Structures are given as structure tokens and as C-alpha cells.
Amino acid sequence: MDKIKFRSERCKGCGLCVIACPKDVLKIGAELNRAGYPVIEITDMESCTSCTFCAEICPDVVISVFKKMGDKKGGK
């Protein structure tokens, strides 16, 4: 399952999430959304820790972060 998802049509390409990400896995891509803004991409989903910093800093609520289920039940 993807750890993060983007509502790309809302992204304004401001880059705040890129700065906020401690794992440096976000970048402004070459693709433009319908409003003409470059949209955010993740370069390495495996390295994302689901810390939510990117989602918290985004002023346009573009990013949703999903945490792995089952960590508290002793499963992997």
C-alpha cells in the first residue's frame, strides 16, 4: 500500500513539503496539473516513514499519509 497519496489537482508546487521531509523523498515534478502548477512527487516510497510532516505543513491539504496497520499486535 502506498504510504502517501496526493490530491495533485490541489497542489500549487510551493515546495514546502519538500523542505519539511526529513527523508528527502519529495520533489516538484515536471508534470503540470489542470491549474498549470507543477505537482509534487515521491521519489522513494520505501524510505518514507509516514511521519506526516509533509501533510501537516501543506497549506492546500494535498497530502494524505497512511500508517502501516498491525504494528501494535505483534505482527510484522
Ligand code: SF4
Ligand atoms: S510522511 Fe514524512 S517521510 Fe514520508 S514523504 Fe511525508 S515528510 Fe517525507
Ligand code: SF4
Ligand atoms: S506543500 Fe502542498 S501545495 Fe506545496 S508543493 Fe507540497 S503538496 Fe504541493
